[in-house]
Amino acid sequence: MRFDAYLPRNERQLLLFIAKRKSGVMLFAGGTDVVRAMQRDGMKLQCVVDISHLEKLRHIVVRDDIVRVGALTRISDFKNQNAVENNYKALREVADSFGGPSVANMATVGGNICAASSSADLLPVLLALDASVILRSLWRERTAKIQDFLLKEGKPDLRAGEIVAEVQFEAPKTGMFSEFRKIGRRRSLFMATVSVSAFIDLDLETTKVKRARVAFNALRDRMPGRAELVESALVEKKLERKVIEKAISKLSKEFSAPSDCNASAEYKLEAAKVLLEEQLNHFMEQARGG
């Protein structure tokens, strides 16, 4: 592992540097993916740009009904966000089950997004929250929906000279919930074999579902994606046993994560149904004031 390091003093210096150097440069924040890639997979780098100290890109704030999460927010930062987490438990659930606590203290939101992989725990949550990614370069700022940003496995839509600056999603209001569950081959320090995150916006008086979004870490292939048939089976219905059963039965039609060294396709589908059912049942209990 040998390379040069550049330490920009602020975001502008960073953008200037990566605008000039077109290739061979890797941004280095938490290091949890980059060091692994170098040590284990033999990735060679000429230059890393240490961005871990750019504190202006580390924040979780709510403004104009939008939650804004800076790219250098550490995964463990989600453990101290009462305003957001009372409704969006998913964020805390990701932080609690993410690698070990030391890795969650280092790994960043931006790094997890750019991994664009089925083992990036934040991705199903951000898909279910219908998050947007704010991308900045020296020349412009653009916004991309998270599902459009994830082009394919390991390939985010990050263009030359661009950085992920922020992730944004709708701030929680009464009746809006989001949760996350994952299952793997061990009880701790595991990569998700299957994970699911559901977001639901409920009319608490009638328990009618106004909006529903359900995302898995791997839906049809090895990429995170939304289960739209399940979603439409929930919308405009009262959240009750029969509706939940019907919605879950739709999963067989759109969930086809392939067999791999962790589990068979059949196991994954079954696990996906169970995890989703647990989550929807929990929403139902909350809707009934449980």
Add this chain to the structure above:
Amino acid sequence: MSKHSITFVVNRKKHTLRVESHETLLRVLRDRLDLKGAKDGCGTGDCGACVVIVDGAIVNACLMLAVQARNRKIETIEGIGSAKKLHPLQRAFMREGAVQCGYCTPAMILAAKNLLESNPNPSQAEIRQAISSVLCRCTGYTKIIRAIESAASEMRGSRK
């Protein structure tokens, strides 16, 4: 390869040294400062034997570049107790037989210390979660958890 001058505090002592871009914090602690407590296990953030405390949070020193440690406060096992004056966690690990080969012990104790600072009376589940970054292949964790509970109780007692 470029070098960088960094200043950081390790176990309350300020150090200024020149490090290479690709040196990890773990290498600098072990090879330059001769602090051999943090261990080099997997080198990829899986085993946790290299865990140290940086600005109040546990991190894997094998994943952190030395340049990233500039202006930060680092605590290693060498800073929390001495042979003459052991930390309550160190005493409890000895008392409860929580040390076998010892490779994970510095990291376990630092993870436990970090937990007890914010949560002096943790549940067993909280202890398990807090040390889940560190693998131990000897003890089966039972005695480690017992030692942390015992130290927590002792530390609460002495605070009254």
